[in-house]
Amino acid sequence: xxxxxxxxxxxxxxxxxxxxVAESLQSIHRLxxxxxxxxxxxxxxxxxxxxxMDRELESGYDRGPLHGIPVAVKDVFCTRGVRTTCGSxxxxxxxxxxxxxxxxxxxxxxxxxxxxxxxxxxxxGITSNNxxxxxxxxxxxxxxxxxGSSGGSGSAVAAGLVFMAMGSDTGGSIRIPASFCGTxxxxxxxxxxxxxxxxPLDFTLDHMGPLTRSVRDAALTLEAIAGHDPRDDSSSRVxxxxxxxxxxxxxxxxxxxxxxxxxxxxxDPEVERSVRNVAEVAARLGAxxxxxxxxxxxxxxxxxxxxxxxxxxxVLHNHLKKKDRFGTDVLALLEQGAMIPAADYINAQRxxxxxxxxxxxxxxxxxxxxxxxxxxxxxxxxxxxxxxEGEEFDVRLLSTRFVRGVNVITAPALSLPCGLDSGGLxxxxxxxxxxxxxxxxxxxxxxxxxxxxxHDMVPQSL
Amino acid sequence: MxxxxxxxxxxxxxxxxxxxxxxxxxxxxxxxxxRPLAEALPVETEPAFTVAAPREEAP
Numbered sequence: 001x002x003x004x005x006x007x008x009x010x011x012x013x014x015x016x017x018x019x020x021v022a023e024s025l026q027s028i029h030r031l032x033x034x035x036x037x038x039x040x041x042x043x044x045x046x047x048x049x050x051x052x053m054d055r056e057l058e059s060g061y062d063r064g065p066l067h068g069i070p071v072a073v074k075d076v077f078c079t080r081g082v083r084t085t086c087g088s089x090x091x092x093x094x095x096x097x098x099x100x101x102x103x104x105x106x107x108x109x110x111x112x113x114x115x116x117x118x119x120x121x122x123x124x125g126i127t128s129n130n131x132x133x134x135x136x137x138x139x140x141x142x143x144x145x146x147x148g149s150s151g152g153s154g155s156a157v158a159a160g161l162v163f164m165a166m167g168s169d170t171g172g173s174i175r176i177p178a179s180f181c182g183t184x185x186x187x188x189x190x191x192x193x194x195x196x197x198x199x200p201l202d203f204t205l206d207h208m209g210p211l212t213r214s215v216r217d218a219a220l221t222l223e224a225i226a227g228h229d230p231r232d233d234s235s236s237r238v239x240x241x242x243x244x245x246x247x248x249x250x251x252x253x254x255x256x257x258x259x260x261x262x263x264x265x266x267x268d269p270e271v272e273r274s275v276r277n278v279a280e281v282a283a284r285l286g287a288x289x290x291x292x293x294x295x296x297x298x299x300x301x302x303x304x305x306x307x308x309x310x311x312x313x314x315v316l317h318n319h320l321k322k323k324d325r326f327g328t329d330v331l332a333l334l335e336q337g338a339m340i341p342a343a344d345y346i347n348a349q350r351x352x353x354x355x356x357x358x359x360x361x362x363x364x365x366x367x368x369x370x371x372x373x374x375x376x377x378x379x380x381x382x383x384x385x386x387x388x389e390g391e392e393f394d395v396r397l398l399s400t401r402f403v404r405g406v407n408v409i410t411a412p413a414l415s416l417p418c419g420l421d422s423g424g425l426x427x428x429x430x431x432x433x434x435x436x437x438x439x440x441x442x443x444x445x446x447x448x449x450x451x452x453x454x455h456d457m458v459p460q461s462l
Numbered sequence: 463m464x465x466x467x468x469x470x471x472x473x474x475x476x477x478x479x480x481x482x483x484x485x486x487x488x489x490x491x492x493x494x495x496x497r498p499l500a501e502a503l504p505v506e507t508e509p510a511f512t513v514a515a516p517r518e519e520a521p
Binding site: 204298299302303305306309320321323332335336338339344346347348349350351352353354356 | 500509
């Protein structure tokens with residue numbers, strides 16, 4: 001069931017928030033030993049809030065589609081009085097005295113937060129195989145990673161534990177788990193959603209967005225959480241649009257870019273076939289397919305890595321001597337970052353300006369760009385290398401190949417389930433649009449979702 | 463190319479072998495990819511994020 005469907009059932013008095021939240025909490029506890037999707041479950045707070053949300057609806061006060069709906073937030077979003085660990089020993093006992101802006105806005109919209117989802121340590125990695133809080137498992141195959149860093153959010157939504165879970169995305173951390181777990185994952189335009197109250201991984205690449213079972217659920221969540229926040233200097237004053245697409249919206253006027261270079265290189269053939277099928281479906285719906293050459297994404301990924309390594313090392317510099325508090329992979333990245341010369345970091349930010357300009361020229365030709373989200377489906381837990389086209393690749397670098405650069409260029413992007421591979425694992429297609437083209441992106445994705453029908457895919461292993 | 467192993471030794475990060483070797487390799491690989499990009503930068507290009515001028519108060 002989606003948020004929209006649950007909201008309709010609440011208003012038809014077929015269910016209420018107390019029932020939905022009780023079912024959610026029961027499922028979370030039942031599947032926690034198999035999935036480890038949560039670090040903290042907020043049973044009492046959620047039950048109390050569900051009762052309050054039901055009372056409001058009974059009295060005629062309706063906050064909108066998220067009213068009374070059980071959701072979760074990644075454990076980087078500060079929650080007043082509830083520990084916020086960032087998946088790290090550094091913050092294992094951290095109890096914030098503020099709510100993140102996203103938490104405030106979700107609560108203003110009536111959502112009921114049932115818990116804090118698991119993640120890759122410090123949101124700095126793509127497996128969510130966390131040495132301190134345990135590995136997150138993929139609901140489609142428990143021996144596979146859920147992706148990361150928002151792995152708990154992907155796992156929880158795919159398993160039906162909550163209707164929506166918030167993630168954060170610095171170099172693909174919403175879209176990778178969405179791709180591996182078969183959910184929708186939205187990274188909005190830079191500045192669209194406030195970063196206030198989120199434990200940062202870095203300063204200029206972090207984005208907040210939802211993982212959901214449908215595009216329209218992602219859109220209605222974005223409507224609830226988007227907007228200017230004076231507490232976040234990067235927060236935009238561009239007015240919030242109506243993001244929820246109409247049913248059966250046409251694609252007639254959409255110019256859909258299909259890359260000639262980069263995005264279909266070093267890709268599993270089954271992933272390529274599924275994503276190219278999305279293009280064919282778009283064409284049948286009336287979209288104009290335009291073959292385009294994209295800017296040098298390898299270069300953009302490289303400067304994105306320089307920026308992230310340096311900024312993350314700056315964020316955590318005061319903790320770098322406490323080596324026993326870090327997992328080996330995260331410590332290695334932080335130590336690399338501490339060695340980046342200041343001139344390289346600044347030059348990476350200068351190159352970023354050129355990359356944004358290069359992409360702006362592309363946005364003159366197309367409205368959206370279609371790519372695979374990840375070159376493969378979910379790797380096995382503990383797998384460090386992937387063999388593709390006769391070559392061996394590092395799992396982290398390969399899995400971030402198509403997503404990392406998007407954070408550099410500030411564009412909105414969304415991962416959409418588009419099929420299963422022969423092993424029964426989900427495949428994700430990525431759509432990009434020009435900065436502040438979030439509404440166009442969501443409309444195209446919703447039309448494709450309606451035609452593909454992949455949002456009905458449910459993991460059978462549960 | 464920089465001698466990353468030497469730079470790691472000189473740093474105060476306290477990194478032991480064999481991790482020093484692994485980090486040096488990772489840093490060298492990143493430098494090899496990044497250096498040509500930085501060398502091609504036009505001199506007038508400013509960073510994507512600059513310090514904003516303070517707003518003048520109306521008299």
